[in-house]
Amino acid sequence: xxxxxxxxxxxxxxxxxxxxxxxxxxxxxxxxxxxxxxxxxxxxxxxxxxxxxxxxxxxxxxxxxxxxxxxxxxxxxxxxxxxxxxxxxxxxxxxxxxxxxxxxxxxxxxxxxxxxxxxxxxxxxxxxxxxxxxxxxxxxxxxxxxxxxxxxxxxxxxxxxxxxxxxxxxxxxxxxxxxxxxxxxxxxxxxxxxxxxxxxxxxxxxxxxxxxxxxxxxxxxxxxxxxxxxxxxxxxxxxxxxxxxxxxxxxxxxxxxxxxxxxxxxxxxxxxxxxxxxxxxxxx
Amino acid sequence: xxxxxxxxxxxxxxxxxxxxxxxxxxxxxxxxxxxxxxxxxxxxxxxxxxxxxxxxxxxxxxxxxxxxxxxxxxxxxxxxxxxxxxxxxxxxxxxxxxxxxxxxxxxxxxxxxxxxxxxxxxxxxxxxxxxxxxxxxxxxxxxxxxxxxxxxxxxxxxxxxxxxxxxxxxxxxxxxxxxxxxxxxxxxxxxxxxxxxxxxxxxxxxxxxxxxxxxxxxxxxxxxxxxxxxxxxxxxxxxxxxxxxxxxxxxxxxxxxxxxxxxxxxxxxxxxxxxxxxxxxxxxxxxx
Numbered sequence: 001x002x003x004x005x006x007x008x009x010x011x012x013x014x015x016x017x018x019x020x021x022x023x024x025x026x027x028x029x030x031x032x033x034x035x036x037x038x039x040x041x042x043x044x045x046x047x048x049x050x051x052x053x054x055x056x057x058x059x060x061x062x063x064x065x066x067x068x069x070x071x072x073x074x075x076x077x078x079x080x081x082x083x084x085x086x087x088x089x090x091x092x093x094x095x096x097x098x099x100x101x102x103x104x105x106x107x108x109x110x111x112x113x114x115x116x117x118x119x120x121x122x123x124x125x126x127x128x129x130x131x132x133x134x135x136x137x138x139x140x141x142x143x144x145x146x147x148x149x150x151x152x153x154x155x156x157x158x159x160x161x162x163x164x165x166x167x168x169x170x171x172x173x174x175x176x177x178x179x180x181x182x183x184x185x186x187x188x189x190x191x192x193x194x195x196x197x198x199x200x201x202x203x204x205x206x207x208x209x210x211x212x213x214x215x216x217x218x219x220x221x222x223x224x225x226x227x228x229x230x231x232x233x234x235x236x237x238x239x240x241x242x243x244x245x246x247x248x249x250x251x252x253x254x255x256x257x258x259x260x261x262x263x264x265x266x267x268x269x270x271x272x273x274x275x276x277x278x279x280x281x282x283x284x
Numbered sequence: 285x286x287x288x289x290x291x292x293x294x295x296x297x298x299x300x301x302x303x304x305x306x307x308x309x310x311x312x313x314x315x316x317x318x319x320x321x322x323x324x325x326x327x328x329x330x331x332x333x334x335x336x337x338x339x340x341x342x343x344x345x346x347x348x349x350x351x352x353x354x355x356x357x358x359x360x361x362x363x364x365x366x367x368x369x370x371x372x373x374x375x376x377x378x379x380x381x382x383x384x385x386x387x388x389x390x391x392x393x394x395x396x397x398x399x400x401x402x403x404x405x406x407x408x409x410x411x412x413x414x415x416x417x418x419x420x421x422x423x424x425x426x427x428x429x430x431x432x433x434x435x436x437x438x439x440x441x442x443x444x445x446x447x448x449x450x451x452x453x454x455x456x457x458x459x460x461x462x463x464x465x466x467x468x469x470x471x472x473x474x475x476x477x478x479x480x481x482x483x484x485x486x487x488x489x490x491x492x493x494x495x496x497x498x499x500x501x502x503x504x505x506x507x508x509x510x511x512x513x514x515x516x517x518x519x520x521x522x523x524x525x526x527x528x529x530x531x532x533x534x535x536x537x538x539x540x541x542x543x544x545x546x547x548x549x550x551x552x553x554x555x556x557x558x559x560x561x562x563x564x565x566x567x568x569x570x571x572x
Contacts, residue, residue, distance in 0.1 A: 011382055011383055012380055012381065012382040012383075013380070013381040013382070015379070015380055015381075015460075016463075016464050016467040016468065017379050017380070017460070017463055017464070017467055017473055017476065018467075018472075018473035019375060019379075019473045019474075019477070020376060020379075020380045020382075023372045023373070023375045023376035024376045024380075024382070026369075026372045027369070027372055027373040027376055027388070030369050030372075030373075031388075031391050031392070034395075034437070034440060034441045034444055035391060035394055035395060035441070035444070036391075037410065038403075038406030038407060038409070038410060038441070039406065041406055041409040041410050041415075041416060042402065042405070042406050042409060045409050084311070084312075084315045084319075087308050087311050087312055087315075088311075088312040088315065088316065090308055091308045091309050091311075091312040092312070094305075095305050095308065095309055097309050097313075099313075103312070103313065103316055105552055105553075105555075105556040106316065106320055106321065106552070107316070107320075108552055108555065109320050109321075109324060109548070109552065110320065111495075111498070111499075112498050112502075112548035112549075112551045112552050112555075113323075113324065113502070113544075113545060113548045114501065114502025114503070114504060114521075114522050114525075114541075114544045114548070115502065115504045115505065115522075116502075116504040116522040116523075116525045116526055116541070117327060117502070117522070117525065117541040117544050117545055117548075118323060120327075120330075120525065120529050120534075120537055120538065120541060121323040121324070121326040121327045121330070121541070122323050122326075124326050124330050124534075124538075125322060125323060125326050130326075131322070131326075132318075132322070155319060156319055156320065156323065159319065159320065188304075213397050216399065217397075217398065217399020217400065217401065217402065217505075218399070218505075219399065219400055219401045219504065219505035219508075220400075220504035220505055220508075220522070224526075224529065237399050237400075237401035237402070237505065238401075240401050240402070240405055240509075241401060241508070241509060244405065244408060244509060247413070247414060249408065249409055249412065249414050249415070252405055252408075253405065253409055256399075256401075256402040256405050256406075259399060259402065260398065260399075260402060263397065264397075267397065
């Protein structure tokens with residue numbers, strides 16, 4: 001038993017249950033093989049090019065455009081999603097309407113539908129002769145094979161993250177608080193902006209972060225509709241695939257490492273922002 | 285459309301102004317119809333656009349069937365692996381107190397924030413022709429990248445957290461009392477797990493396995509990086525969709541896509557049923 005060994009007791013508290021060491025051992029081996037070793041390769045291999053080589057890869061106009069497109073369109077898509085996601089979460093929690101339960105279940109469709117399927121379906125819809133393409137063409141809007149197509153695909157994949165982050169918080173919101181605000185003479189709109197909205201802001205931020213993180217790395221749903229023109233509609237994950245096809249492992253790794261690093265820094269900032277909002281407590 | 289009086293919990297004073305409810309519901313329905321439902325319908329419309337005969341031909345072609353077989357093979361290996369991992373990790377994390385637990389939890393969730401393409405890339409860096417271990421493995425006659433084993437490994441990484449993150453919050457909430465009682469009564473750890481823990485988590489386990497399966501079947505980015513993309517050999521169903529589409533065989537591509545979409549719908553229905561029937565047994569419901 002582990003409890004018999006005082007040196008080990010400091011690492012794990014004694015327990016009446018067994019199986020700790022085998023379970024932890026297996027978990028660590030599994031994570032090492034599937035997560036840690038691969039991440040080590042991603043972190044180390046770019047430096048085969050030397051620091052100047054890594055910089056040359058990352059500062060190449062094609063790389064910069066691809067990273068800008070991936071992060072920029074993920075940001076725009078996440079912004080659009082927090083608007084419609086909040087409206088959808090609100091409607092699904094607060095109102096009754098026909099078909100509500102089916103709509104609620106369909107929110108998860110982007111989680112279930114494979115990305116390649118989403119990609120060709122969106123392309124069929126937004127291509128010049130597709131159902132949406134024909135609606136947009138008279139206005140001079142071209143969605144397919146442009147950066148706008150990238151954003152449309154990223155809206156699709158990110159939507160459920162926002163709705164599913166906000167929904168449980170809205171459900172738990174005590175109606176009495178809103179009633180109290182109303183009793184004290186606050187107009188409904190004022191109650192919404194000063195009581196409800198602050199309460200769900202952390203959840204909106206969570207949804208934004210999840211949708212954004214997912215969208216930055218998205219590949220399957222984007223490559224069909226984007227047209228993939230270098231420096232115009234070529235996303236960073238696609239550039240990684242192109243570099244790999246050229247057997248430029250270090251170059252591909254450098255772009256991958258940069259993507260992952262920027263994502264983690266941004267998610268860290270969002271987390272800190274959220275913690276700050278929570279620490280201030282319930283405003284007003 | 286909306287009827288605020290149905291929400292009897294809320295007093296007249298806290299009711300939303302009339303137009304707001306209508307506007308919100310119209311916006312929700314409109315947005316979801318265009319953004320989500322239209323693409324889903326497009327898959328089936330495109331698949332059947334050249335007639336049912338061509339559709340049936342497309343899905344019974346030998347390359348299509350071998351793509352289905354390969355996808356099922358990958359699912360049958362990756363999902364049980366991650367199920368065993370999820371159970372083991374959850375047992376270690378929720379039934380014991382040890383230092384570094386938070387770090388372990390972060391590591392388990394990490395694959396969710398890695399781009400699928402990067403997930404595939406990392407294994408190429410390790411096992412590809414110019415990878416760290418690639419040449420040695422090749423000398424031993426083992427090929428991982430461009431082979432089925434690479435597809436399995438990449439899919440396993442992408443779907444690694446799905447079972448664990450359904451089980452961990454639930455087992456955390458359930459605590460250790462029942463297991464302690466069984467152990468005190470003299471049950472072995474193994475027996476305690478099978479007869480006490482497992483029955484308590486069965487619905488959450490099923491839920492996690494369902495999400496894991498759905499993702500494993502449809503994984504595209506990671507798999508496309510590590511696969512040789514040879515039809516009939518190393519093309520999973522999503523890869524077959526891409527290959528056919530790039531060969532301007534849209535009907536064929538949408539036919540395979542419609543099979544994946546059908547499975548996605550079945551998964552959605554199963555998920556909704558599980559959530560409605562066993563809400564209390566699913567700690568992670570609505571949390572992704």
